[in-house]
Amino acid sequence: MSTHHLLMIEDDARLAQMVGEYLGQSGFSVEHAADAQRGLARLQGGAQAGLPDLVILDLMLPDMDGLEVCRRIRAMQGAAAQTPVLMLTAKGDPMDRIIGLELGADDYLPKPFEPRELLARIRAVLRRRTEGAAPQAQAMRFGSLEIDRDARTVAVAGQPCELTSYQFDLLVALAERAGRVLTRDQIMEAVRGRELEAFDRSIDVHMGRIRAAIEADPKNPKRILTVRGVGYVFARQQD
Known part of the structure; x- marks a missing residue:
């Protein structure tokens, strides 16, 4: 069973609770940040608390646009900048998806979404990283x-x-x-x-x-x- 730790930056507390409970059944632990400032602070303090394995980032946040949050994550110093980001986009707007990917998001999922698809996408992003880290030939x-x-x-x-x-x-x-x-x-x-x-x-x-x-x-x-x-x-x- 997985022991991955996720950070969900989402202002909808009910949705965050539902996602946390669902992913918890598959062995994930989910930490919730209700706004952008708290989420960014959590990543910036990762050296002390340990960085999450993946960030689930909502596009529509009360204090900052999710695209700007993604940009700031990628501009961070050290390992925090490499943290995989799965972006939740409202209504599946193609332009939001394109901009999110351009800013460095690893994947996206339009709202509303099925929890099973969210789980599948999280696993796929983490699997790519794990498999990519396997021993390989020289550079x-x-x-x-x-x-x-x-x-x-x-x-x-x-x-x-x-x-x-x-x-x-x-x-x-x-x-x-x-x-x-x-x-x-x-x-x-x-x-x-x-x-x-x-x-x-x-x-x-x-x-x-x-x-x-x-x-x-x-x-x-x-x-x-x-x-x-x-x-x-x-x-x-x-x-």
Whole structure:
């Protein structure tokens, strides 16, 4: 049974209680922060209290927009910035989803939602991180780009690149298949997220974020190339 600890930043106390009770039956412990300030303070104090394994973040909070909360999490120092974020979006607005992913959310779920789907998505995000942390071969190098699967870090010319855990997994999936054109479905399947029927556009959003981190000119990429009408390919020859 899981022993993962989750932080839910949600102003609806009744919903938070329901989620906590449901996830508790599957072995998760859920800590509740009723507003953005308390949630951010909890993450900033993680060195003393221990960081949560995942944050469930509501988009509509009384004191701050959830998108801004996500941005601030990703701007934190240390391990807190890498905490996976699952965003709850009102009415499943596609634009909210896209912006959330651009700001670094690992996944999203529109309200209202089925508790079973929330549980499945949480497990998928945590599984990607756990499997990605498994022992791997030495770091992959493509010119000045270095991808260290053991440390889960990416650097270009020695300078670290900021990626979410999901974006790191996407980059690894492409790099391990360098020179091979992958469809969006194949990419999602490679990171074991296909069963969740991920929003197809989200792959494009994540690719844009990855390019912004590793490409000298994201608008004219040399590492991750788009194959129109098919998907993406990671170039073998770089720099």
